[in-house]
Amino acid sequence: MIDLRSDTVTKPTAEMREAMAAAEVGDDVFGEDPTVNDLQRRAAERLGKEAALFVPTGTMGNQIAIACHTKRGDEVVCESRSHILDYEMAGMSLLSGVMPRAVPGRDGGRLAWEDVRAAIRPQTTYNARTGLVALENTHNLAGGTVLPLEAMREIADGAHDLGLPVHLDGARVFNAAAALGCDVAEVVAPVDSVMFCLSKGLSAPVGSMVAGTREFIEKAWLVRKTFGGGMRQVGVLAAAGIVALEKMTTRLAEDHANARALATALAGIPGIVLDPESVQTNIVIFELEDGIRDAPSLVAAIREEGILAIAFGGRKIRLVTHNDVSRADCLAAADAISAAVLNR
Template sequence: MEQQAKICAQNGEGETHMVNLSSDTVTEPSKAMKEAMMSAPLGDDVFGEDPTVNALQEKVAELLGKEAALFVPTGTMGNLICVLNHCRTRGSEVLVGDLSHIHIWEQGGVSQLGGVHPRTLRNLPDGTFSLTELRQLVRGVDDHWPTTALVCVENTQNMVGGRVLPLAWLDELGVLCRELELPLHMDGARLFNAAAALGVPPSRIVKDCASVSICLSKGLGAPVGSVIVGSKDFIKNARRLRKALGGGMRQVGVLAAAGIYALDHVGPTLTRDHAYIQEVARAVVECKSEIIKCDPASAHTNILLLECDPEALPPSHLCERMDQVTDEEVAAIGERVVARILPITDTAVRMVVHCDITHEDIQSVINKLKYVIKEFDGKA
C-alpha cells in the first residue's frame, strides 16, 4: 500500500522515543558491566596469562559440561575455528542446514579459508532437518567425492524466528552422529536463550556436541566476544587456529569481564525478553490483518518474524514506516515512536528483544505497530 505519510520535524514537536529491535547486538554495556570491565585483572592472553579470560573460559566450559573453552573475538570466528578444527584435511565436507548462520551469514568462510565443502540439508520450519536425509547425504568412499567430516546445527535457529531445537530431536541426532562416526558442532550463538526457553541447563542441550560456539554479544548483552568449547585436545588446536586467523588478543580480560558479568546478571533475565516478544506477537494477532501476520507459538525466544504480503507490503516498506512518525499517528497513540526493525527475507521482518529493552519500550512499539498495521489495512 502506497504511504504518503508526512514526517514530523524532529525539532520542536516533542521528544522521540527510539526503540531498536533490529538485533540483540545493539546493546550497550550497563554501568555495572563497565565497572566490572574496568576493575578486571589483566594479563597477556596469547600466553594464557590473563586471569579474567581464564576465569571466563573455565566458567563457560563448566556451564556447557565440556573439558575446556577458548575466548574468541566473534561468533563467526568461533564457528570457523571449530569447522577447521574438525575438518583438518582439505576437501572435507560439512553437512549444514540451508538456513544456518554458517551457510548464509559467514561469507562462506569454511570454504574460502579452509577448503571445506558445505553440503546443505533443508531446514524444516522448526529449525531441524530430516535425519533420513542426513544419513543419505553422508558420502561413501570414492575418489570423486569430498569426505564427510562434520555435522553442524544452530540453536536457536535465527532464520526461522529464534526457534529452539527440540531436545528429543537433538538426542536422536546425537545417536545418529555416533553411529556415523561424525562429530557434531553446534552454533549456539543464542544457546542460553534456548536453555531459558526449555528450562534446562545449557549442558543438557549440548551433551552430544563435540564442539559448541556461544556468543556473549547477542542475547547476553556483552559488547564483544564468543567462546568455543570442546575437549582439551580440541581447544589446544583451536588456540593455534585462533592465532593463525588473527584472533590472538592480549590484555583482553577487559572484554572477558563483560562476558562474565553477562552470564551472571543478564543470563538469568532472558525469559523476560521472551515474554516481551510474546506481548508483541499477541498484539499483532489481535489486529487480524491480512497483510501483516505472525505466529506466537513459533516465537520461542527473543525473536519474532512478521510475515508480510509482499504484493501489498514489501518488508522493507514496513521497516521504513516503523522508522517514521506522522502527525496523525502522534495524535492517535499519544507519543512519537521510532521502532527499528529489520527486513530479513523477501516476505519477513525480524524483531529482536534484548536486555536494553524495557516494558515501556514494548508498550510503545505495540501501540505504534497496531496503528501502522491498521494504516496499511486501510483502517486507521
C-alpha cells in the same frame, strides 16, 4: 529509539563497565590474562565441557570449530538457512576449504536425523566425504526456534555412530536452555564442540566462547591465532563476559515473554501473517500479505516513529527482544507497526 533489530545491539550493563574498569589483565597470547583464564574456566564448567576459549566473535568461533573438525575437501552438513552457511562470508570454503551440504529443516528449521543421514556421504572416487555435522540452536533465521533435546541427541548419536563430529552454533544456546527449561550443559552434552555468544542477549560488548575437549581447545587456540584472533590484555572484555555468564542468563525468559507479547499483538493486525505460538524465544519474524506495503517501506515508516527493525527481503521483518527493551517498548513497537500497516 526502540532498537529491535537484534540482541547484538545490547549495551554493556553498569556492572559490566565496573568489572571492565577493575579487571586484572595480562598478555592472553601468552595465556597470562587472569580474567580471560577465569572466564574460560567458568564457561567450560557451565557447559560441562573440558575447556573453553575466548574468541572475538561468534563467526570466528564457528569457523575455528569447522577448521578444527574438518580437512580440505570435506563437506559440512548444515541446515539450509544456518548462520554458518548464509551469514559467514563463505568462511568455511575460504578458510577451511570445505563445502556446505545444506539440508532443509522441517517445521521451524528443525533438522531431523533422517534428513541429515541422507546427506552424509562416505568418500568415494567421485564425491566429497562428510567431515562434520553442524547444528544451530536456537535457529536465528528460522525465528529463534529451538531444536529439542531428543532431536539433538538423535542427530549427534547418529553422526557419532558414523564417526562424525558434531558442532553446535549455540550463539543463543542460553535462550534454547531457557525455553527448554533445562540446564545449558544438558543442551550441549550431545555435541563435540559448541560456540556461544556473550555479546548477544547476554549483553556483553564483545566476545564469544568455543568449548569442547581439552584436545579440541588446544587445536582451537592455534587456529584462533592463525585467523588473527590472538588478543592481548583482553581481560577488560572478559570481565564483561564473566558478568554476562553469571548474571544475564537467568533473565532471558523475560525477553521470551516480551517476544511472545509482541507477536500476539502483531498477529492481530490485518495483513500480518504470524502465529504467536511459533515464537519460542526472543526472535519474532512476520510476513506481510500481498497488497500490504513491502517490508523495506514498513521498516522505513516505523523508523520515523523511533522503532528499528530489520527487513528480510521484500515481505519479511525480524524483531528481536533483549535486555534494553521493555514490555512497554514492545507494545509501542506493535502499535507503530499497526499504524504503518493500516496506512499502507
